[in-house]
Amino acid sequence: MIRFRYLTLALTNLRRHRLRALIGVAGIAFGVAAMLAILAVVHGAIGMFERILNTDSDYLVFERKVSDLFFSSVTPDQLAAVRARPEVAEAHPMLFGIVSAEDHPVVTCFGIEAADPRLRRAHWLSGSPERFGQKAGEIFLGSRAAEFLEARAGDTVEIGRGEFTVGGVFRTENGFEDGGVFLPLKEAQAFFHREDTASIVAVKLRDAARGAEFKAALEAAEPGVMALENREFSRSYNSFKILHVTAWAVGLCAFVLGGLGVANTMLLSVFGRIRELAVLRVCGFSAGQVAALVLAESLVLATAGLALGAVLGGAVLAVLARLPGLQGYLSARLTAPVAAGVVATAFVTALAGALYPAWHASRIQPAEALRYE
Amino acid sequence: MNNPLAPADGRGAPLAVARDVWKSYDRGRVEVLRGASLTVRAGELVALWGSSGSGKSTLLHLLGGLDTPDRGELQVCGLDPREERARLELRRRHLGFVFQLHNLVPDLTVEENIRLPALALGAGPAEMAARVRVLADRVGLADRLRHRAQDLSGGERQRVAICRALMNSPRLLLADEPTGSLDEATGENVFALLRELARAERAAVLLCTHERRFAEACDRLLRVRAGRVEEV
Numbered sequence: 001m002i003r004f005r006y007l008t009l010a011l012t013n014l015r016r017h018r019l020r021a022l023i024g025v026a027g028i029a030f031g032v033a034a035m036l037a038i039l040a041v042v043h044g045a046i047g048m049f050e051r052i053l054n055t056d057s058d059y060l061v062f063e064r065k066v067s068d069l070f071f072s073s074v075t076p077d078q079l080a081a082v083r084a085r086p087e088v089a090e091a092h093p094m095l096f097g098i099v100s101a102e103d104h105p106v107v108t109c110f111g112i113e114a115a116d117p118r119l120r121r122a123h124w125l126s127g128s129p130e131r132f133g134q135k136a137g138e139i140f141l142g143s144r145a146a147e148f149l150e151a152r153a154g155d156t157v158e159i160g161r162g163e164f165t166v167g168g169v170f171r172t173e174n175g176f177e178d179g180g181v182f183l184p185l186k187e188a189q190a191f192f193h194r195e196d197t198a199s200i201v202a203v204k205l206r207d208a209a210r211g212a213e214f215k216a217a218l219e220a221a222e223p224g225v226m227a228l229e230n231r232e233f234s235r236s237y238n239s240f241k242i243l244h245v246t247a248w249a250v251g252l253c254a255f256v257l258g259g260l261g262v263a264n265t266m267l268l269s270v271f272g273r274i275r276e277l278a279v280l281r282v283c284g285f286s287a288g289q290v291a292a293l294v295l296a297e298s299l300v301l302a303t304a305g306l307a308l309g310a311v312l313g314g315a316v317l318a319v320l321a322r323l324p325g326l327q328g329y330l331s332a333r334l335t336a337p338v339a340a341g342v343v344a345t346a347f348v349t350a351l352a353g354a355l356y357p358a359w360h361a362s363r364i365q366p367a368e369a370l371r372y373e
Numbered sequence: 374m375n376n377p378l379a380p381a382d383g384r385g386a387p388l389a390v391a392r393d394v395w396k397s398y399d400r401g402r403v404e405v406l407r408g409a410s411l412t413v414r415a416g417e418l419v420a421l422w423g424s425s426g427s428g429k430s431t432l433l434h435l436l437g438g439l440d441t442p443d444r445g446e447l448q449v450c451g452l453d454p455r456e457e458r459a460r461l462e463l464r465r466r467h468l469g470f471v472f473q474l475h476n477l478v479p480d481l482t483v484e485e486n487i488r489l490p491a492l493a494l495g496a497g498p499a500e501m502a503a504r505v506r507v508l509a510d511r512v513g514l515a516d517r518l519r520h521r522a523q524d525l526s527g528g529e530r531q532r533v534a535i536c537r538a539l540m541n542s543p544r545l546l547l548a549d550e551p552t553g554s555l556d557e558a559t560g561e562n563v564f565a566l567l568r569e570l571a572r573a574e575r576a577a578v579l580l581c582t583h584e585r586r587f588a589e590a591c592d593r594l595l596r597v598r599a600g601r602v603e604e605v
């Protein structure tokens with residue numbers, strides 16, 4: 001209750017220097033907005049990539065001890081071993097590759113078999129899934145890839161060192177897939193010089209409950225591969241971890257700048273009213289109460305900054321979501337851990353920024369401060 | 374010389390006592406107090422009179438626990454203002470301060486300014502409001518409670534400052550040239566209100582002033598000269 005009444009004092013001081021308060025608020029707000037945007041983009045990208053892998057599958061099989069799936073090689077023998085397991089209903093190999101096209105240095109390539117379920121699930125704009133892999137030298141494009149390559153069915157496109165004919169165009173929900181180029185697995189293997197290997201094998205089990213059995217048996221028989229349940233894979237995959245950490249690190253940097261803004265605002269606020277704070281001490285405020293007053297002020301800044309940052313971050317995401325280049329990659333969903341993390345960071349930052357000013361305020365000597373009349 | 378330990382000779386109990394207090398500034402280069410002693414008893418209005426720079430404010434600050442003496446003993450309301458913990462207690466419950474400049478928070482209202490000492494104590498809002506009304510009424514500011522301090526005249530601000538000093542019903546008011554920045558008529562008025570209100574509230578007052586007319590209007594007159602206090 002005492003603290004609540006401090007709020008009047010804190011608000012009064014903030015109102016007195018609106019521009020200054022606004023700068024503190026803006027610092028926090030930019031931190032919040034940057035963090036929300038970065039996390040949304042990264043989580044969106046990760047989610048997208050996860051879904052490529054998880055489509056119609058329970059387990060992923062890949063080469064043991066590789067740092068990134070792009071470097072993973074699963075041999076035909078290993079693929080055959082997977083398919084031979086009695087627990088397995090379906091197994092679909094997939095080869096990832098990166099090629100460059102004119103003006104587009106990074107285009108994701110997917111080598112898949114004609115039987116791959118994602119072909120049947122896609123919405124075909126031209127051509128049909130039955131056509132996939134029927135004719136040599138034919139590739140199929142996600143609708144966004146078709147857009148940026150400016151290619152339609154029947155056109156010839158240059159990809160990497162090769163020329164291909166577009167056999168069909170389809171739209172998928174997944175941003176990576178929709179911006180990707182699909183080749184029959186055999187052609188992809190030749191194109192990328194990967195012999196007969198695949199990057200991963202997506203496995204659907206007859207009985208999802210028998211996953212542990214499948215994993216143990218497969219890994220015993222084929223020590224060169226490992227099988228991970230989808231969820232487990234997402235958690236342990238190094239590249240995802242790096243992305244997560246990078247996103248939080250970049251966001252935190254934005255917050256450090258916000259914290260400096262708060263520190264600056266609060267320092268000015270304290271230095272600008274030494275006398276007033278001295279009077280509060282004379283009126284019976286303890287050193288702690290004066291410090292609390294300064295901290296309360298910074299918490300008000302943090303709250304306002306959070307509100308403004310949420311609006312700003314929402315606006316940034318809305319704009320990003322409309323950018324054609326990012327369509328499908330963004331996850332505008334705000335998960336509870338992210339929200340909690342952003343809120344906590346904002347308050348911790350504001351408090352950290354106000355720590356020195358509060359300490360300084362608590363050490364004001366009333367007699368000295370009031371001497372110059 | 375005034376002996377603070379002399380028997381109470383029928384007057385009130387000693388409220389504030391300074392005995393052989395020394396205080397210098399700038400590492401001893403400016404010796405302000407050299408063995409100053411005084412006693413203020415409950416309920417009395419005592420003037421601390423002396424020329425500018427004689428050390429009146431210094432003595433007041435020492436008694437109020439705003440500064441620490443080099444040597445000598447101090448006792449205020451049974452507490453030692455040299456101790457940090459006692460200081461907070463003194464400021465919160467036993468002392469009220471009025472300065473030459475009102476030192477109000479300019480953009481808080483009159484009411485909010487008067488409340489500050491009660492806020493430090495964590496008093497309830499209803500209790501505070503009632504007390505504020507009583508005090509403001511006494512100094513004729515009851516109809517200005519919602520006005521901002523910055524919109525008041527100098528005399529009105531000083532009246533608010535007096536109310537604020539009395540908010541927690543202190544037993545001793547330390548007033549440092551409260552009329553120092555006011556014109557003559559306003560100064561008279563503020564002094565009269567201070568005396569009346571302190572009497573009504575049964576608070577003793579130690580009033581620093583360099584003006585003889587105010588000093589002589591007090592119950593007792595102490596003169597600060599050459600770092601010591603002498604009864605006039």
Ligand SMILES: Nc1ncnc2c1ncn2[C@@H]1O[C@H](COP(=O)(O)OP(=O)(O)O)[C@@H](O)[C@H]1O
Binds near residue numbers: 399426429431
């Ligand atoms: N903090 C300080 N540092 C140095 N000198 C001071 C300080 N405070 C007071 N003084 C000096 O001590 C003397 C007495 O000051 P003060 O007690 O304010 O006198 P008065 O209130 O009687 O005018 C003055 O000469 C003043 O300049």
Ligand SMILES: [Mg+2]
Binds near residue numbers: 429430549581
């Ligand atoms: Mg003085």
